[in-house]
Amino acid sequence: MHEILSPAEWEALRLSLEVALCSALFSLPWALLIAWVLSRGRFPGRSVLDAFVHLPLVLPPVAVGYVLLLLFGNRGPLGGWLHAHFGVQLAFTTAGAALATAVMSFPLMVRSIRISLESIDRGFEEAAQTLGAGPLDRFCTITLPLMLPGVIAGAVTAFAAGLGEFGAVITFAANVPGETRTIPLALYTAIQSPTGDAQALRLAILSFALGLLGLMLAEVLARGVRRKLGR
Amino acid sequence: MLKVAVLKRLGSFTLRAQFEAPTPGVVALFGRSGSGKTTTVNILAGLLAPDAGRVELNGSVLEDTATGMRIAAERRCIGYVFQEPRLFPHLSVLGNLQYGQKRAAPAAQPIELERVVALLGLKPLLRRRPHQLSGGERQRASLGRALLSQPRLLLLDEPLASLDVARREEVLPYLELLRDSLSIPMVYVSHQLDEVLRLATYVVLLEGGRVAGQGTVNEISLLPPLRSLVGPDAVGAVVDGQVTRFDGTQRMAELQVGRGKLHVSVREVTAGTRVRVHLLARDIILGLQEPKGLSVRNALQGTIVELLDDDHETVLVKVDIGAATIVLARITRSAAVELALRPGMSIWVLVKAVSTRGHAFRLSGASGDS
Numbered sequence: 041m042h043e044i045l046s047p048a049e050w051e052a053l054r055l056s057l058e059v060a061l062c063s064a065l066f067s068l069p070w071a072l073l074i075a076w077v078l079s080r081g082r083f084p085g086r087s088v089l090d091a092f093v094h095l096p097l098v099l100p101p102v103a104v105g106y107v108l109l110l111l112f113g114n115r116g117p118l119g120g121w122l123h124a125h126f127g128v129q130l131a132f133t134t135a136g137a138a139l140a141t142a143v144m145s146f147p148l149m150v151r152s153i154r155i156s157l158e159s160i161d162r163g164f165e166e167a168a169q170t171l172g173a174g175p176l177d178r179f180c181t182i183t184l185p186l187m188l189p190g191v192i193a194g195a196v197t198a199f200a201a202g203l204g205e206f207g208a209v210i211t212f213a214a215n216v217p218g219e220t221r222t223i224p225l226a227l228y229t230a231i232q233s234p235t236g237d238a239q240a241l242r243l244a245i246l247s248f249a250l251g252l253l254g255l256m257l258a259e260v261l262a263r264g265v266r267r268k269l270g271r
Numbered sequence: 272m273l274k275v276a277v278l279k280r281l282g283s284f285t286l287r288a289q290f291e292a293p294t295p296g297v298v299a300l301f302g303r304s305g306s307g308k309t310t311t312v313n314i315l316a317g318l319l320a321p322d323a324g325r326v327e328l329n330g331s332v333l334e335d336t337a338t339g340m341r342i343a344a345e346r347r348c349i350g351y352v353f354q355e356p357r358l359f360p361h362l363s364v365l366g367n368l369q370y371g372q373k374r375a376a377p378a379a380q381p382i383e384l385e386r387v388v389a390l391l392g393l394k395p396l397l398r399r400r401p402h403q404l405s406g407g408e409r410q411r412a413s414l415g416r417a418l419l420s421q422p423r424l425l426l427l428d429e430p431l432a433s434l435d436v437a438r439r440e441e442v443l444p445y446l447e448l449l450r451d452s453l454s455i456p457m458v459y460v461s462h463q464l465d466e467v468l469r470l471a472t473y474v475v476l477l478e479g480g481r482v483a484g485q486g487t488v489n490e491i492s493l494l495p496p497l498r499s500l501v502g503p504d505a506v507g508a509v510v511d512g513q514v515t516r517f518d519g520t521q522r523m524a525e526l527q528v529g530r531g532k533l534h535v536s537v538r539e540v541t542a543g544t545r546v547r548v549h550l551l552a553r554d555i556i557l558g559l560q561e562p563k564g565l566s567v568r569n570a571l572q573g574t575i576v577e578l579l580d581d582d583h584e585t586v587l588v589k590v591d592i593g594a595a596t597i598v599l600a601r602i603t604r605s606a607a608v609e610l611a612l613r614p615g616m617s618i619w620v621l622v623k624a625v626s627t628r629g630h631a632f633r634l635s636g637a638s639g640d641s
Contacts, residue, residue, distance in 0.1 A: 163357045166318050169344045170351040171420045172374030181370075185361045269360045 049243060051218055052226035056250075059134060059209075059222055060202030063142035064195050067149055071194065075153035094147045096208075101144060105211025108140055112212070132213055137220040140208040145198035152197060156190020157183070186269065189262040196261060200254025204247055223247055273298060273424070273456065277314050277324030277334075286310050286480040292473045294329060294424075294456035299467040301491075302477035303500065308460040309354075311477070312426045315458060316351050317344030328424055328456075348376055350422030350455075352430045356413035358401035364412050365397040371420030378421040382453070387415045390452070391445055407438035411445060418449070425449075425457045431466065446470060464501045468509055468549060476500070488547070493589060493597055495579065506587070507551035508598040514544045530593030531571035533622065552587055555600035556621040559610060569622040573598070577614050578607060588612060590620050 045053065078090055096104050112119040112130045122128045130136035160183060168182045184191075206224040213220040215229065227243040230236030276289040286307040292298040300308045313319035315326060317333065320341065326334040333349075334341050350371075358367050368384060375381070388394050391411045401409060410430055417425060427446070431439045443466070450457065450470060461467050467474060467488075474491040476484040483496040491497065492509040512526030512533060517540050524540050526533045526548070535548055562570050573592035581587045586607050588600045598620060612618070 161357075163353065163355065164359060166344075167351070167353065167357040168359070168370070169318065170316055170347075170349060171371035171416065172345050172348070172376075173370075174343075174345050177374075182359060 045242065045246075046239070048217065049226065049239065049246070052221055052223045052243070053246065055134065055137075055218070055220070056203045056222040056224075059137045059141050059205075059220075060199045062135070062138035063145060063202045064149075064199040066138065067142045067146050067198060068191075068195055071146060071149040071153055071198075072191070075150050075157055078150070079154050079157045093150055096144050097147045101205070101207025102211050104143060105140055105208035105213075108136075108143065108208065108212040112136070112139065130212075132216055132220065134213075134219055136213040137209045137222065140212040141202040141205040144205050144208050145201045148201055149194040149198040152190050152194030153187065154190075156187040156193075159190075160186045189265045189269070192265060193258045193262040196254060196258035200251055200258065203250050203254065223250075272327075272329060273458070274325070274327040275311070275315065277311070277321040277326065279310055279314060279319065279321045279324075281310065284310075284480060288314075288475075288477070288480075288482055290475045290482055290485045292458075292475065292485070295454045296472035297450050297457045297459050297470050299471035299474045300458060300460045300477055301462070301464075301467050301471075301474055301500075302483075303462055306477040307480040308462075308477055309428055310480075312351070312428050312458060312460055315424070316349050316426055317342065317347045318351075345374075348421065348423045350417030350420050350425040352410070352413050352417050352425070352427045354429045354432050356401070356406075356409035356433075358404075358409055358413055358416070360401050362401075363397065364393065364399050364401070364404070367401070367412060367416050368393070368397075368419050371416050375419070375421040381421055382418055384419060387418050390448060391415045405438070406434050407441040410434065410438075410442050414442075414445065414449070418453070418455075422455060425455050426460075427457060428460045429462070431461075431463075443469065464505060468547060489596060492549075493599055498581075503581070504553060505551070506581075506599065506601070507549055507554070508596075509547060509549050510596050510598065511545050511547050514540050514542050514546055517542060528592065529571060529573070529596040529598075533569050533571070550598050550622055552599040552601035554623050555598065556623075557588060557590070557600050557602055557606075557610070557612070558619040558621060561619055562621055565621070567621045567623055571598075571620045571622070573618055573620050575612060575614050575616045575618050578612060588618075590618055592620060 074093055078086065109131060110116050114120065114123055114129065114131055119130060122130065130139055164182050164186065165178050168178045173181065204224050206228065209220060209222065210225055215221055215225045221229065223243055223246060227240055227247065230240040230243060273292045273294055277286065279286045288307060288311050300311055302308055310319065314321050321334065321336060323336045325332065325337065332340055333347055359370065362370065368387065372384060388397070391414060393412060393415055396404060396408055396412060404412065414430070431442055434442065447470065459470055471488055474486065474488055475482055476491060476494065476496060478496060484491055484494040488509045489511070492507065498506050510528050512528040514524050515527050515532070516525040522536050522538065524535050524537050524546065526535055526546055533548065535546065537546060540546060556567070571592045573590040576589040576591050576597060579587040579589065581601055585601050585603055588602060588607070590598050590600060592598055600620065
C-alpha cells in the first residue's frame with residue numbers, strides 16, 4: 041500500500057486533508073452566521089457585505105493570499121497582535137494554510153447554506169413560535185434541522201475545494217515541506233523539477249480522485265438528510 | 272370575552288377590525304378572501320403587529336399600542352391551526368404533538384396527550400412522518416399539536432380549505448367534537464357558509480377590511496350585507512331549536528323554535544339536543560290566517576318586524592316568532608302590497624319541511640350524546 045505514494049506524497053495528502061478539514065470546521069459557524077445575516081437581516085450595507093463575502097470567488101487567489109500576508113503576517117496589524125498576545129504565528133504555518141483555504145472556500149459554504157435557508161418555508165418557524173418557541177429555540181429545533189442538507193453540502197464542498205487550494209496558500213503560507221506543502225503545492229513543485237513527471241502524474245490523479253470523492257460524498261449526505269425530512 | 276380593535280395597513284389594504292365576542296364559544300370570522308380574516312388572526316396570534324389598537328382576551332391585555340404593551344407570540348399561549356398544516360417535516364407526528372406540549376405553560380387542567388390522541392384518532396399515525404399522511408390526517412395532527420400547547424384561545428385559519436370535500440367531511444366532526452367537549456374559545460376563519468353555520472356561536476362578518484356586522488348566528492343571518500356574500504338563494508334565517516321529540520321511523524324531529532314547533536328531518540338525535548336549522552327566505556310563505564288543509568306541516572305564528580328591500584321584484588320580511596327568534600321570508604312586492612303587510616302585524620309563517628333538510632346540524636350535546 042505504502043509503495044503507491046512516496047513518503048513526501050503521503051505527507052502532502054495528510055497535510056491537504058488536515059488543512060481542508062480545519063478550514064471547513066473553522067468556517068462553518070461563521071458561514072452559518074453570515075448566511076443568516078445575509079438572508080434574514082435588513083440593514084444598510086447588506087449588499088456590500090454580500091459582495092465582500094463573495095470577493096474570493098472573483099479575485100486572483102494570489103491577491104487574497106497577499107492581503108492575508110499584509111494583515112496576518114508577523115508585522116501585519118492582526119498577525120502582530122496575535123503573535124504578541126497569544127504567541128500564534130499564521131504566516132508560513134499549517135494554521136496559516138488553513139486560514140487561507142478557509143477564506144477562499146468561505147463563499148462556497150455561505151452560498152450553499154444561504155440557498156437552503158431561503159428555501160425553508162417561514163411558516164414552520166411561525167408555527168413553532170405559536171407553540172411557544174423563542175428565537176434561539178426556533179433556530180435550533182426547526183431552522184437548523186431543516187437547512188441541514190444545505191449545511192452539509194456546503195461544508196463538504198468547501199472541504200473538497202479546500203483540498204486543492206493553491207494560490208492563496210502558497211502566497212500566504214509559502215511552500216514549506218511538512219508544514220504547508222499540500223497536494224497542489226507538491227504537484228507544482230514536482231512539475232518544476234526536471235525528474236518529477238511520474239510524481240506529478242500520481243499527485244494529479246490523487247487530486248482528481250479526492251475531488252470526485254468529496255463531491256459525491258456531499259451529494260450522498262445531503263440526499264440522506266433530505267430523505268429523512270421526507271423531501 | 273375577546274375584545275379586538277385594531278388598525279393595520281398592508282400596502283393598499285387597510286384592516287379596521289373591531290369586535291367583541293363572548294368566550295368560550297366559536298367566533299367565526301366570515302368573509303371573502305382578501306377581506307382581512309387572516310390578517311386579523313395573525314394579529315391575534317402576535318405574528319403581525321397592528322399599527323394601532325388593542326387586543327384583550329378574558330380580561331388580560333395581549334396587545335395595546337397606546338401603552339406599548341405587547342406580549343410576544345411565543346408567550347401568548349394561543350394555538351394556531353394554519354390553512355396548510357405546517358407540521359414539522361423532520362419530526363414524527365408524536366414529535367410534532369410534543370413540540371408544543373413541552374413548551375406549554377403549566378395549566379391547572381392540562382389537556383393530556385392521550386386525550387388528544389383519542390379525540391382526534393391519531394393513535395395509528397404517531398410514528399409516521401408528516402409526508403406519509405393524507406391531507407385530512409395532517410390537519411388533524413396539526414389540530415392536536417395546537418391543542419397540546421394548552422392554548423387559552425385556538426385560532427383556526429380555514430383549516431379545511433386545503434382539503435377536498437370528502438376530507439373536509441372527515442375533519443369537520445372532529446372540530447364539532449372539540450367545540451363541544453373542550454371549553455377553549457376558538458376563532459374560526461372561513462369563507463364557507465356551511466362551515467360557519469355548523470360551527471359558529473358568534474359571527475363577525477368582514478368586508479374589505481371592515482366589520483360589516485357581528486352577532487349570534489341568528490342575528491348575522493338577517494343582515495343585508497350577507498346577501499352579496501352568499502348569494503340571494505342562500506339568504507335565510509339560521510335558528511337554533513331544541514329537540515322535543517324524535518320519530519325514529521320517519522327520522523323526523525320536532526323542534527321548539529321561538530314559540531312554535533318545527534318538524535325537521537334529521538339523522539339520529541335525542542330529545543334535548545339543540546339543532547341548528549337554516550330557513551331559506553325563498554322557502555317561506557306568509558299567510559294572514561292560520562293555514563288549514565295545506566300540505567305544508569310547519570306553521571309558526573309571529574309578528575312582522577320590518578320589510579327590507581331585496582331586489583326590484585321582491586322584498587324580505589322579518590318576522591319575530593317569539594323567544595328572540597327572527598326569521599326571514601322573501602315575497603314579491605305585489606304580494607306585500609296586496610296583503611298590506613306592515614310592521615307590527617300578526618302573521619303566519621309557513622315553512623316547507625323539506626327546505627330544512629340538509630341544513631340541520633347538531634349544535635351541542637346538551638344531552639351528552641357526543
